[in-house]
Amino acid sequence: MNLYMxxxxxxxxxxxxxxxxxxxxxxxxxxxxxxxxxxxSLYLATYPLIMAVKKKKIxxxxxxxxxxxxxxxxxxxxxxxxxxxxxxxxxxxxxxFIINIVFGKHNKDRSLWxxxxxxxxxxxxxxxxxxxxxxxxxxxxxxxVAIPILFFTGSTLFVKTMIRxxxxxxxxxxxxxxxxxxxxxxxxxxxxxxxxxxxxxxVRAVYLYGRKMKPMEMxxxxxxxxAVFLAIISISFF
Numbered sequence: 001m002n003l004y005m006x007x008x009x010x011x012x013x014x015x016x017x018x019x020x021x022x023x024x025x026x027x028x029x030x031x032x033x034x035x036x037x038x039x040x041s042l043y044l045a046t047y048p049l050i051m052a053v054k055k056k057k058i059x060x061x062x063x064x065x066x067x068x069x070x071x072x073x074x075x076x077x078x079x080x081x082x083x084x085x086x087x088x089x090x091x092x093x094x095x096x097f098i099i100n101i102v103f104g105k106h107n108k109d110r111s112l113w114x115x116x117x118x119x120x121x122x123x124x125x126x127x128x129x130x131x132x133x134x135x136x137x138x139x140x141x142x143x144x145v146a147i148p149i150l151f152f153t154g155s156t157l158f159v160k161t162m163i164r165x166x167x168x169x170x171x172x173x174x175x176x177x178x179x180x181x182x183x184x185x186x187x188x189x190x191x192x193x194x195x196x197x198x199x200x201x202x203v204r205a206v207y208l209y210g211r212k213m214k215p216m217e218m219x220x221x222x223x224x225x226x227a228v229f230l231a232i233i234s235i236s237f238f
Contacts, residue, residue: 004064006047010155010219013226014119015043018126018148020230025126025144025237026133031079035132038075039125045069046097050104085137089128096121110164115156123148151201151229154179155222158205162213172209179205197232200225 019039023032045068048061080086096117103114126144131137157175165171179202186194204225213221 003044004048005044008219010159010222011043011118013155013223014122014148014152015040015125017151017226017230018123018144019129021148021234022126022129022131022141022144023133024234025140026130029132031083031132032129034075035079035128038072038079039128041068041072041075045072046100050101050109053101053105054107079132083132085131086128089124089131089137093121093124112156112160116153119149119152119156122152147233150182150185151198151226154182154198154201154205155225158201158208159218159222161205161209162211162218163215166210175205175209176202191236193232193236197229200228 019036045065048064048068052058052061052065080090099117100114100121103109103111103117108114123145126148127137127141130141130144134140154175157171157178161168161171161175179198182198183195183202186192186196186198204221208221
């Protein structure tokens with residue numbers, strides 16, 4: 001049986017990067033295995049749910065939602081029961097999921113605010129994996145949430161300048177300005193690793209602007225860029 005999958009290829013990087021960053025920073029725990037299964041299943045469940053909310057093939061999409069959410073529940077429930085702090089981490093994600101559903105209902109999935117909300121929800125998975133490995137929610141846990149938000153906000157702006165807003169010069173300057181800002185932020189904080197980690201994104205945003213690329217090509221590019229970013233930023237946690 002073929003699985004019903006979301007079409008946003010680049011979203012997989014948003015799903016995985018924070019999760020892995022939390023493991024790298026906090027350490028490995030076997031609880032992270034069922035958490036990963038539940039996290040992926042929860043992500044897969046959101047797509048058919050939003051489609052059903054849009055009243056598109058409601059019965060078909062709800063059937064897939066029930067399948068995915070059942071797997072997510074079975075995987076996540078024991079993790080949360082034995083690690084109750086994760087309940088509060090999950091609770092912090094809920095408002096962002098609600099925002100995504102509301103935007104989806106009104107067919108505003110491509111809104112920048114909807115994208116930023118999804119990025120925030122994805123990034124909290126890093127706090128969850130960090131907690132399971134380290135046993136604490138401290139300043140590092142919040143840093144692990146903040147770093148992916150900064151990174152994927154740049155990715156979102158870049159993709160918009162290449163597709164939906166490619167004829168909007170204002171978006172170009174917003175994208176370039178933002179990428180320069182995050183590179184400068186690393187320098188201002190005295191973190192050369194943060195500066196170096198964000199540099200490939202800045203080069204990509206400027207060099208590739210105006211070039212024709214297919215959505216799948218951009219998705220693959222963003223996955224590759226995310227891997228490079230993760231590899232560089234991870235050094236700071238060793």
